[in-house]
Amino acid sequence: MIKALVRFKKGILDENPIFSQAIALCPVLAVTTTVNNGIGLGVATLSVLFASAMVVCFIRRFISDRVRIPCFIVISATFTTVVQLLMEAFLPALNDSLGIFIPLIVVNCLILARMESFAAKNPPLTVAFDSLGMGLGFTLALTLIGAVREVMGFGTVFGITVIPEAIPRNILMILPPGGFFVLGFLIVGLRALKRKGA
Amino acid sequence: MERPRYTVTATPHIRASDSIERTMYYVLIALAPAAVMGVVFFGLRALAVIGISIASAVIFEALYQKLTRKPVTVKDGSAVITGLLLAMTLPPALPLWMPVIGSFAAIVLVKQLFGGLGHNFLNPALAGRAILMAAYASPMTVAFYTPNVWGSVDAVTSATPLLLMESGVFTPSAPDFLASFAGNIGGSIGETAAFALLAGGLFLLVKKVITWHIPVSFIASAGVLAFLLNPGGVSGGIALYHILAGGLLLGAFFMATDYPTSPVTPVGKVIFGAGCGVITMVIRLYGGYPEGVAYAILLMNLAVPLIDRYTRPRVLGIKKRGA
Numbered sequence: 019m020i021k022a023l024v025r026f027k028k029g030i031l032d033e034n035p036i037f038s039q040a041i042a043l044c045p046v047l048a049v050t051t052t053v054n055n056g057i058g059l060g061v062a063t064l065s066v067l068f069a070s071a072m073v074v075c076f077i078r079r080f081i082s083d084r085v086r087i088p089c090f091i092v093i094s095a096t097f098t099t100v101v102q103l104l105m106e107a108f109l110p111a112l113n114d115s116l117g118i119f120i121p122l123i124v125v126n127c128l129i130l131a132r133m134e135s136f137a138a139k140n141p142p143l144t145v146a147f148d149s150l151g152m153g154l155g156f157t158l159a160l161t162l163i164g165a166v167r168e169v170m171g172f173g174t175v176f177g178i179t180v181i182p183e184a185i186p187r188n189i190l191m192i193l194p195p196g197g198f199f200v201l202g203f204l205i206v207g208l209r210a211l212k213r214k215g216a
Numbered sequence: 217m218e219r220p221r222y223t224v225t226a227t228p229h230i231r232a233s234d235s236i237e238r239t240m241y242y243v244l245i246a247l248a249p250a251a252v253m254g255v256v257f258f259g260l261r262a263l264a265v266i267g268i269s270i271a272s273a274v275i276f277e278a279l280y281q282k283l284t285r286k287p288v289t290v291k292d293g294s295a296v297i298t299g300l301l302l303a304m305t306l307p308p309a310l311p312l313w314m315p316v317i318g319s320f321a322a323i324v325l326v327k328q329l330f331g332g333l334g335h336n337f338l339n340p341a342l343a344g345r346a347i348l349m350a351a352y353a354s355p356m357t358v359a360f361y362t363p364n365v366w367g368s369v370d371a372v373t374s375a376t377p378l379l380l381m382e383s384g385v386f387t388p389s390a391p392d393f394l395a396s397f398a399g400n401i402g403g404s405i406g407e408t409a410a411f412a413l414l415a416g417g418l419f420l421l422v423k424k425v426i427t428w429h430i431p432v433s434f435i436a437s438a439g440v441l442a443f444l445l446n447p448g449g450v451s452g453g454i455a456l457y458h459i460l461a462g463g464l465l466l467g468a469f470f471m472a473t474d475y476p477t478s479p480v481t482p483v484g485k486v487i488f489g490a491g492c493g494v495i496t497m498v499i500r501l502y503g504g505y506p507e508g509v510a511y512a513i514l515l516m517n518l519a520v521p522l523i524d525r526y527t528r529p530r531v532l533g534i535k536k537r538g539a
Binding site for chain 1: 317325347355
């Protein structure tokens with residue numbers, strides 16, 4: 019139990035997929051132009067990650083080592099399809115703004131990495147907390163980046179205007195280069211905070 | 217054992233009196249006339265943009281070096297020049313907080329994060345301008361106004377000659393050449409006064425701060441292309457106007473010649489300058505933007521390592537491969 023909780027915390031803080039491991043950056047930079055997009059993609063990835071990791075954890079003894087990667091992909095593709103159909107049905111607007119990046123969750127390297135390096139080797143409870151922690155860490159990172167870019171690029175948060183209309187918007191922030199700048203500065207800031215705390 | 221009467225040291229034994237401070241000082245002197253002409257024609261507003269740009273560049277440099285516990289080197293004048301160059305590429309009616317963002321991009325993103333003076337991979341001032349252009353496209357393209365000696369408050373917003381040429385409603389006539397030579401035209405703060413820029417460029421050449429290769433090949437290639445490719449037929453007048461208008465002289469003498477972002481060998485410099493001229497004219501004549509000097513120099517900055525690699529001089533006594 020203790021080990022499981024440690025994994026949960028590490029996924030969010032010390033081993034945060036975005037800020038510490040810097041993996042799965044393509045969707046992060048592409049869609050985090052608003053808070054809503056960030057939360058949406060984060061939660062979608064979290065659900066696929068959790069479900070796939072649990073399945074891998076339970077059926078791993080039936081998967082031959084040689085074909086494990088194709089099996090992992092099939093499993094995550096199954097859950098991605100579920101998530102996409104649910105989104106299309108209940109959140110069509112979000113689905114439209116995330117576009118191709120929902121189906122691309124299948125090949126998200128965070129999910130593959132957790133399945134390969136953790137879910138296939140650890141007991142179910144630890145795997146559950148690990149994938150929840152990683153997924154939450156991913157979601158929080160996307161939300162944070164999305165918030166910064168939405169405030170600077172659109173002057174809004176959750177679509178509510180927070181910067182007066184008269185001030186020109188910084189269009190660069192909602193272009194992909196802006197995503198790199200924001201990510202870089204957030205990593206610098208978090209590392210500085212961490213060093214201070216340590 | 218008796219001490220020798222001479223000092224024994226490692227090479228080099230002969231030193232030039234050049235120093236970073238001295239070089240920067242010369243560049244400042246050379247830039248001054250054009251900046252002063254900008255203030256004369258565009259008024260106190262232009263002075264404010266210049267002041268804020270320089271001050272913020274210096275402050276960002278000092279702040280970054282303090283935060284990263286590096287020696288603070290704002291006294292070498294390089295941040296002052298970056299701030300001044302940035303301001304000279306900005307339209308005079310720009311909101312006054314925008315130069316601060318430009319300086320941040322120039323000093324922190326492009327210069328300091330890559331290692332400080334001499335390690336920047338792009339010209340910092342131009343990168344600052346390009347980032348402002350990407351972030352605030354509309355203020356950056358409409359904040360020009362007609363020159364108004366000692367600038368009155370109700371200056372009229374107007375398009376620059378290059379903007380008019382882009383939309384095809386303007387053919388320069390004789391008075392326009394004179395105005396452009398003096399700087400009495402719309403444009404960015406420090407790019408309009410052709411005579412002041414030429415004087416500053418000549419000063420740098422005489423003081424051997426820069427060599428002739430880059431400015432001459434830049435201006436010549438742009439001029440030849442403007443002469444040959446003018447949409448209204450071959451025209452020497454249009455070619456001359458393309459050289460005088462816009463940021464070509466400012467870019468050719470003061471920005472393309474930046475040491476860390478230009479090639480080392482004379483041949484490399486000529487290739488670099490010609491490339492700048494070609495890209496400038498392609499953007500001006502066929503691209504969506506009226507002006508291409510900034511992007512031309514930035515693109516060629518990125519090509520510098522490649523140019524240096526292929527123009528590396530032969531080492532004495534070693535045959536070229538394949539020769």
